[in-house]
Amino acid sequence: MTPLETARAGFTPYPAEFAERYRAAGYWRGETFGRMLRERAAEHGGRTAVVDPGGHGVAATERRWTYAELDRRADRMAAGLLARGIRAGDRVVVQLPNAAEFFEVVFALFRIGALPVFALPAHRYAEIGYFCSFTGAAAYVVPAVEGGFDYRELASRVRAENPALRLVLVAGEDPGEHVRLADVPCDGPGPEAFGGEPGPEDVAFLQLSGGSTGVPKLIPRTHDDYIYSLRGSVELCGQDPDSVYLCVLPAAHNFPLSSPGSLGTLYAGGRVVLCPQPAPETAFPLIEREGVTITGLVPPLALLWLDAAERGARGYESLEVLLVGGAKFSEEAARRVRPVLGCTLQQVFGMAEGLVNYTRLDDPEELVTTTQGRPISPDDEVRVVDDQDRDLPDGATGHLLTRGPYTIRGYWNAPGHNADSFTADGFYRTGDLVRRTPTGHLVVEGRAKDQINRGGEKVAAEEIENHLLAHPAVHDAAVVSMPDPYLGERTCAYVVLRAESREQPPKSVELKRFVRQRGLAEYKVPDRVEFVAAFPATGIGKVSKKELRAAIAASLTTG
Ligand code: AMP
Numbered sequence: 001m002t003p004l005e006t007a008r009a010g011f012t013p014y015p016a017e018f019a020e021r022y023r024a025a026g027y028w029r030g031e032t033f034g035r036m037l038r039e040r041a042a043e044h045g046g047r048t049a050v051v052d053p054g055g056h057g058v059a060a061t062e063r064r065w066t067y068a069e070l071d072r073r074a075d076r077m078a079a080g081l082l083a084r085g086i087r088a089g090d091r092v093v094v095q096l097p098n099a100a101e102f103f104e105v106v107f108a109l110f111r112i113g114a115l116p117v118f119a120l121p122a123h124r125y126a127e128i129g130y131f132c133s134f135t136g137a138a139a140y141v142v143p144a145v146e147g148g149f150d151y152r153e154l155a156s157r158v159r160a161e162n163p164a165l166r167l168v169l170v171a172g173e174d175p176g177e178h179v180r181l182a183d184v185p186c187d188g189p190g191p192e193a194f195g196g197e198p199g200p201e202d203v204a205f206l207q208l209s210g211g212s213t214g215v216p217k218l219i220p221r222t223h224d225d226y227i228y229s230l231r232g233s234v235e236l237c238g239q240d241p242d243s244v245y246l247c248v249l250p251a252a253h254n255f256p257l258s259s260p261g262s263l264g265t266l267y268a269g270g271r272v273v274l275c276p277q278p279a280p281e282t283a284f285p286l287i288e289r290e291g292v293t294i295t296g297l298v299p300p301l302a303l304l305w306l307d308a309a310e311r312g313a314r315g316y317e318s319l320e321v322l323l324v325g326g327a328k329f330s331e332e333a334a335r336r337v338r339p340v341l342g343c344t345l346q347q348v349f350g351m352a353e354g355l356v357n358y359t360r361l362d363d364p365e366e367l368v369t370t371t372q373g374r375p376i377s378p379d380d381e382v383r384v385v386d387d388q389d390r391d392l393p394d395g396a397t398g399h400l401l402t403r404g405p406y407t408i409r410g411y412w413n414a415p416g417h418n419a420d421s422f423t424a425d426g427f428y429r430t431g432d433l434v435r436r437t438p439t440g441h442l443v444v445e446g447r448a449k450d451q452i453n454r455g456g457e458k459v460a461a462e463e464i465e466n467h468l469l470a471h472p473a474v475h476d477a478a479v480v481s482m483p484d485p486y487l488g489e490r491t492c493a494y495v496v497l498r499a500e501s502r503e504q505p506p507k508s509v510e511l512k513r514f515v516r517q518r519g520l521a522e523y524k525v526p527d528r529v530e531f532v533a534a535f536p537a538t539g540i541g542k543v544s545k546k547e548l549r550a551a552i553a554a555s556l557t558t559g
């Protein structure tokens with residue numbers, strides 16, 4: 001199979017009648033990311049598209065790229081990647097910090113029709129090795145050293161284990177044994193010499209699912225469907241060419257990428273300012289200097305910003321809209337946003353699989369502070385159902401199922417998971433427990449999926465359990481959430497030791513170190529480890545995570 005055939009074979013297309021409907025309704029307009037940037041450059045060529053203040057591992061000093069420059073750079077990067085053998089359909093794992101090169105690389109890949117796989121800077125060997133092998137990635141793009149971690153070494157290890165991985169590109173000065181990203185761009189033939197740019201119905205990239213299974217699942221999004229979610233987001237967040245979006249969260253994450261995020265901002269012809277660190281000490285001066293009007297934060301960061309502003313920190317005054325999402329924002333914190341930061345709060349409840357809900361800018365304060373918003377599209381179908389998939393009346397809490405013009409019909413190359421995660425008629429089982437208000441807004445009440453939401457960073461219990469089970473002293477492991485005032489939830493690993501290890505049990509720190517040394521992202525390392533003789537069981541003999549959660553929560557409150 002050619003790379004393009006492989007990329008397409010893993011994709012579950014929208015059924016023809018739905019695709020026709022979404023086109024007829026004007027949601028899917030036949031746009032692609034490559035042409036979108038071309039058009040913005042034609043219209044706003046001289047305006048600034050991306051500001052990167054530098055001071056990270058990729059570049060020491062500031063860069064400001066206009067739309068014309070970003071467009072030109074994407075063309076030259078595309079030509080350089082083609083010259084090095086990257087082709088339409090190839091998967092390319094992109095793991096970059098919030099640096100301008102992220103957009104240069106991603107738009108080049110969009111034009112070629114190669115699929116960025118959006119890794120996060122926090123990912124380590126366990127995740128990256130899996131993304132490369134599972135997708136059969138042809139290339140991997142990293143910074144040299146960032147946050148004290150040497151990505152070149154990780155790349156060498158992953159490359160040695162993945163024969164399909166032909167090219168490692170390093171953003172930064174010293175590429176080690178790999179290729180310097182800055183040496184790739186050239187004026188050679190572009191995509192038109194290699195079969196042309198991709199079409200709007202093609203998969204544009206693979207986004208990551210926070211997941212609830214042993215390994216993360218990959219989410220194929222098409223140009224047409226994703227650009228519709230951008231257009232809808234831009235409108236609901238009030239963005240226009242004067243908008244200045246501060247990208248605080250890791251740029252590749254779906255929230256800062258698309259809700260409305262950096263891609264939404266570029267769609268609107270606005271300006272993206274990359275924030276190297278989320279702390280108010282870094283972000284506030286940048287907001288002031290660049291006249292930032294809108295940004296998006298996870299709840300723990302929103303709390304940090306609120307506290308800093310209350311203590312007298314300044315610089316945020318140009319902010320008009322603050323989006324908060326990724327995890328539930330407490331009503332109490334939500335009520336502080338306008339009085340403290342002087343801007344409009346917009347709650348956002350979204351998922352990389354598709355559906356995104358926003359509170360509206362003109363919603364009454366009550367809805368803005370107590371709900372997680374309502375869907376972007378009139379054609380987002382939302383069902384709230386019981387355990388047997390029977391629809392519940394408004395106001396009742398149940399499982400959220402959804403289908404619509406920008407929600408996937410299947411994970412990439414995952415027929416087994418798809419049977420569990422989608423209904424026969426194509427609704428995505430979000431795993432979220434919600435209640436619908438008479439206004440159609442959703443309130444997130446909990447979660448049915450086996451996942452911990454650590455301040456917006458999702459941790460799949462099974463993935464961590466599998467790593468713990470690899471330890472020779474561990475007989476069984478069950479990872480659950482425990483309440484945390486700052487992150488909302490943290491992870492607690494309950495462990496049953498093997499009989500022969502009980503005399504000399506390993507310490508908690510030893511198990512944490514073990515998991516970390518297996519190359520797991522730091523945010524997935526259990527915050528706490530509890531040893532027990534046996535797990536409580538449910539009526540049918542499964543581990544009762546409900547009881548484990550209750551036990552750890554109780555022991556935390558009593559100290
Ligand atoms: P993912 O599927 O990894 O993109 O993560 C999406 C999940 O994050 C959703 O299914 C929710 O569980 C959670 N989530 C996102 N935004 C919110 C929010 N505003 N409130 C509560 N949970 C949220």
Ligand code: DBH
Pocket residue numbers: 254255258259325326327348349350351352353356456
């Ligand atoms: O948590 C998420 O995945 C998320 C949150 C807000 C998201 O994907 C989004 C908005 O688009």
